[in-house]
Amino acid sequence: MGKVTGFLEFQRIKESYEAPAARLKHWREFVHTLSDEEAKVQGARCMDCGIPFCSNGCPVNNVIPDWNDLVYRQDWRRALDVLHSTNNFPEFTGRVCPAPCEAACTLNINDDAVGIKSIEHAIIDKGWREGWVTPQPPQRKTGKKVAVVGSGPSGLACAQQLARAGHAVTVFEKSNRIGGLLRYGIPDFKLEKSHIDRRLAQMEAEGVEFQPSTYVGDAAHAEDGLTVLSPEALRADFDAVVLTGGAEQPRDLPVPGRELRGVHFAMDFLRQQNKVNNGDRVEKQISAKGRHVIVIGGGDTGSDCVGTSNRQGALSVTQFELMSKLPEVENRPLTWPYWPAKLRTSSSHEEGCERDWAVSTRAFEGKNGKVEKLAAARVEWFKDKATGQLKMREKEGSQFELPADLVLLAMGFVSPVKHVLDAFGVELDARGNARADTDSYRTSVDKVFAAGDMRRGQSLIVWAIREGRQCARAVDEFLMGASTLPR
Incomplete structure (x- = not known):
């Protein structure tokens, strides 16, 4: 609970940043981790609130008050152990998670929340510096084989737990490097890929094997140069198969001139730049240099494009x-x-x-098949009296071009x-996702x-890690009849 x-x-x-003028000249991370003393002060702010809503607000259910208290007492090694007890990859979440835990912090009702994410960031970075993050190979082998298809945060968490x-x-990963959207979807200035590489080294030491450039599915849909494995072959060779690919079907905008x-x-734009930063050569790279860029979409992916x-x-x-446009400050008593x-x-x-x-x-x-301008209009939102649904209409005379x-x-x-x-033949839910519940995680x-x-479907990295961990327990129970893995 920190200091009473x-x-x-x-x-x-707050964590400090390198100045914009300086950080725009490179692709490295620019966030400065809290010092030990700064993290101690943040840990001291964790109150004895009785019910840790922060843990409930965190999809991986991090035991936040415990490691806040340990950081306040400067017991960093135990803080790292508590952090790792619920989260396989805090160096990822400490950098790119939007921190729903802080929104749920009791102090956030009428004050600034405890800087939970910055403390997490400080704990794991110190753990790596001190050499405390080491492989945890199993004491015995079960003789069971599991295939994990997809190497994003969910697949990696599932694989590490099962190993x-x-x-x-x-x-198995279709890209030329392991990491999924961690590798090619998140810009290096938010998550340097060395963090992924050292986790992969740890997992290899724990017995996990990685096969990049391997497409699992119908060969007709595989890109040139990839090794292709059929779902039937995978099911025949392994005792269990876990599908952990991303929600990669983007929402399109079917308006005139889309072609x-x-x-x-x-993601095509971001993936190419990440490949270049990783040392790959990309023919005809999509580039914003010297161009007027318009990003359509106000979420994290849009921000990464900016x-x-x-x-x-x-x-x-x-x-x-x-x-x-949303308010800059929410109605905390209403939303908390x-x-x-x-x-x-x-x-x-x-x-900028x-x-x-x-x-x-x-x-x-545009002209000659190349876009030159965008035609847009302003809209207003209203509630339909008959259905109660929120609907949109264009404001008259609000059209403009850029x-x-x-x-x-x-x-x-x-x-x-x-x-x-479709290649696996699994039953889908109404949104086109694989139908499976959160108890067994088994498909049809x-x-x-x-x-x-x-x-x-599309979600946060913390939800991916949570589901990977829970699915690992479900697979372990399926293979062994019981499991000691945590949910």
Whole structure:
């Protein structure tokens, strides 16, 4: 609980950033981790609130008050053990999780929440520096083999848990490197890939095998140069198969001019830059250099496009959001302890970006097959009296145009890629995800499980890790009849 009166004595300390002018010149992380003393002060602010709503607000159910108290007492080694007891990869979540735990912090009712995410970041970074993060190979082998298809946070968490239980785990990934959207979906300035590499080294020492550049499914859908494995072969060779791919089907914008060159899905743009940063050569890379960039979509992916465009040397960056502008400060007594709808300004926005809300794209226009401008209009939202649903209508006379040499569609993802699930023959839910519950995680096909975005749809990294861990326990129970793995 930290210091009894700490929340009265100390203010929230935020992690500091490298200045925008400096960080725009490179692709490295620019957030400065709290010092030991700063983290101690933040830990001291954790109050004896009785019910730790922060833990309930955290999808992986981190035991937050315990490691806050341990950091306050400067017992960093035990703090790391408590952190790892619920989260396989706190160096990922400590960097890119939006911190729903802080929204649920009791102190957040009428004050600034405890800096939980910054403390987590400090604990794991210190753990790596001190050499406390080491492989945990199993004491015995079970003789059972598990295939994990997809190497994002859900697949990696599932694989690590199963390997520590003694199973022989192989992770299959269609990309040329392991990491899924951690590797190719999140810019390096938010998550340097060395953090992934050292976890992979730990997992290999624990017995996990990785097979990148391997496509599992129908060969007709595989890119050239990939090894192709059929679902039937995988089921025959392994005792269990876990599907943990991402929700990779992006939401499109079917308006006139969508076919013009220069209109791209956000992930195609981000993936290419990440590949270049990883040392790959990308032919005809999508580039924002010297261009007027418009990002359509106001979420994290859109924000990542803003930061990437500015680093590439865009002339201007504008970000549109279809919904109305949210308040900068939420009504805390009304929303706490739930995740509030409020305006969020990222570090990428602070680096340079025009933002606009309640804007609908009407068309893309250009010459010689290349986009040159965007036609849009302002909209207003209203509640339909008959149905109670929120609906949108265009404001009369609000049409406008903007120059646009590059348009990035960052409007979220609708489902996993359908042909992957079709290849396994698993039953789908109404949203196109693999149908499986959160007790057994079993799909309609024998020996096949699903977790993470493949099962729940587009979500947060913390939900992916949670589902990977829970699915690992379900698989262990399926294989052994019982499990000591935590949920």
